[in-house]
Amino acid sequence: xxxxxxxxxxxxxxxxxxxxxxxxxxxxxxxxxxxxxxxxxxxxxxxxxxxxxxxxxxxxxxxxxxxxxxxxxxxxxxxxxxxxxxxxxxxxxxxxxxxxxxxxxxxxxxxxxxxxxxxxxxxxxxxxxxxxxxxxxxxxxxxxxxxxxxxxxxxxxxxxxxxxxxxxxxxxxxxxxxxxxx
Amino acid sequence: xxxxxxxxxxxxxxxxxxxxxxxxxxxxxxxxxxxxxxxxxxxxxxxxxxxxxxxxxxxxxxxxxxxxxxxxxxxxxxxxxxxxxxxxxxxxxxxxxxxxxxxxxxxxxxxxxxxxxxxxxxxxxxxxxxxxxxxxxxxxxxxxxxxxxxxxxxxxxxxxxxxxxxxxxxxxxxxxxxxxxxxxxxxxxx
Numbered sequence: 551x552x553x554x555x556x557x558x559x560x561x562x563x564x565x566x567x568x569x570x571x572x573x574x575x576x577x578x579x580x581x582x583x584x585x586x587x588x589x590x591x592x593x594x595x596x597x598x599x600x601x602x603x604x605x606x607x608x609x610x611x612x613x614x615x616x617x618x619x620x621x622x623x624x625x626x627x628x629x630x631x632x633x634x635x636x637x638x639x640x641x642x643x644x645x646x647x648x649x650x651x652x653x654x655x656x657x658x659x660x661x662x663x664x665x666x667x668x669x670x671x672x673x674x675x676x677x678x679x680x681x682x683x684x685x686x687x688x689x690x691x692x693x694x695x696x697x698x699x700x701x702x703x704x705x706x707x708x709x710x711x712x713x714x715x716x717x718x719x720x721x722x723x724x725x726x727x728x729x730x731x732x
Numbered sequence: 733x734x735x736x737x738x739x740x741x742x743x744x745x746x747x748x749x750x751x752x753x754x755x756x757x758x759x760x761x762x763x764x765x766x767x768x769x770x771x772x773x774x775x776x777x778x779x780x781x782x783x784x785x786x787x788x789x790x791x792x793x794x795x796x797x798x799x800x801x802x803x804x805x806x807x808x809x810x811x812x813x814x815x816x817x818x819x820x821x822x823x824x825x826x827x828x829x830x831x832x833x834x835x836x837x838x839x840x841x842x843x844x845x846x847x848x849x850x851x852x853x854x855x856x857x858x859x860x861x862x863x864x865x866x867x868x869x870x871x872x873x874x875x876x877x878x879x880x881x882x883x884x885x886x887x888x889x890x891x892x893x894x895x896x897x898x899x900x901x902x903x904x905x906x907x908x909x910x911x912x913x914x915x916x917x918x919x920x921x922x
Contacts, residue, residue, distance in 0.1 A: 583792070609792065609821055612813025616785040619777070623789025626916050631789075649778030654912060 564670045567704050569595030569729035572661075575707030577605060581630045581659075584608045585617040589636035591663025595729025597634055614639030615646035622656040630715060633660045637684050640722070648691065651720035658720040659711050669727045673697070688722055699726035736896025737831060739870045741767050741802075744829065747881055748800060753790050753919075756802035757783045758838050759898060760831045761906060764802060766899040771918030775906045781810025784818060784828065791823040791885075794919070798825045798885075805832040805852065806844045812855070819860030824884040828856070832892050838901065856888035864888040 573596065576584075584606050586597055600606050611617050617633040624631050635643075640662045651658045666678040676682050688695045696710055697703065707723065714721040737760060745768050748754060755774045756764045765773060774790065777783045787801035808814075808830060818826060834847040844850070856864035863883055867873040873891065880887050905911055 607792075609788075609817070611785075611817045613811070615779065615782065616788075616811065616814055616817055619779070619782040619785035620789035620792070622778075623774075623786040624793040626790070626919050627793055628920075629793040646779040646782060650776075650782070653907070654776055654778055655909070 564699075564727065565701050566669070566727045567595075567698055567701050567725075567729050568732070569599055570732035571701075571704040572596060572698070572707060572729055573599060573603070573732070575704055576632055576711070578708045579630065579711035581632050581711060582606055583621075583624060583629060583631035584634060585611055585620050585631055586634040587611055587614055587617070587636070587639055589634065589639070589663035589665060591636065591665050591725055591728050592634055592661065594731045596661070599732050600634075613642070615643040618643050618646040618650055618658050621658045622650045622654070625657050625715070625718075628715075630657075630711065631659065632711070633658065634663075635660065636663050636665050637680060637724075638665065640684070641680070641687070644687070644691070647693070647720060652691065652693070655718050656720070657714045657718050659714050659723075660720065661723045661725060663725045663728075667726055669699075673724065673726060684724065693720055693722055695722040695724060697724050697726055698729075735868050735870055735873065735891060735893050737833070737891075737893045737898075738763055738767065738896040740829075740831070740867075740873060740891045740893055743870060743873050743877060744800070747877055749798070752798045752800060753787075753794065754800045754802065755783050755787045755790065757807050758804050759895070759901070760802040760804065762901050763897075763899045765902070765905070771914055774915050776912050776915075778907075781807045781814075783807055784811055784814040787826055787828070788814065788818050788821060788823065791826040792821060795823075795825060798827060799823075800827045800829060802829050802831060804837075805830060805834060805850075806836045808852070809844060815856055815859035815861065818886050823886060824862075826885040826887075827881060828861070828886060828888040830888060830890045832890055833895065837895070852890045853888060856886075856890075861886045861888050864890065866890040866892060868892040
């Protein structure tokens, strides 16, 4: 007997997470500081709405490793922040994350758009090399991470941010599908 | 006149108040820790060229305090965009002291790119700093510091230095959990 091949959902049929719920999750974790470089995955659903939201102070940076340092430095008096960027910026910032997040054990919370990932495929199934390697790289660095793809994935955001600050360690949210604009 | 790094640091000491934060890197950090040991010295910048970005995070999160960053020229070249980020962030409490020895001193004293011509004060002004001045002798520095520190930030003082007396390179302390905890406790002590 031959097993039936599993059928992957079509890109057009998968549900996307709601940007408004991601933003609500960030707020409910006590975050009011957003540090960001634009990323096309999260641009319409997260960064533009955040830029217009008076509850947040948005600091626009020129390079992603600046954001790692800013978030870490803010944490010393308990100020919570989220760094929004693309996986290319994450890869560019690995030494800063290694030193400041991991060696120094500081809470740096990152929200990373997986640019180029097919919405209906998991990261490891992507045809894009730069997407496929992300979770293995994070695992090799022993970095805490979680995936936000389906609408219900947003439910863990508050808990994960609170845990990052409670345990003083970084956490990476990987955004696998473009959040819907509020 | 030449400006020795230890003399430049000594000139800064009277201007650093108890509640001010000082972020320092490399030899300026090692020397400062001996010349002016204090709990609000922030020494763990971790990665290459990141002192100015740590300073910005501290300045944003602690608007009631002044933040001094004792940066290196080689370090700043690794994070030049931070000048624009800092200027754009609107922090008025950040004072950027650039110790410009024109070499990567702790990595073999190789010259920085453009060692003989880079104008860091011009870069800071072009990035949007409120003010920037260069100093290459101790008397001018002592005379100029009060005015520079009276002005709102971000301000840059480029210190064209020679080594002077160098103090031990205590990397273990700089990267230690104890140093970070000491800073954290002092920052949150009210």
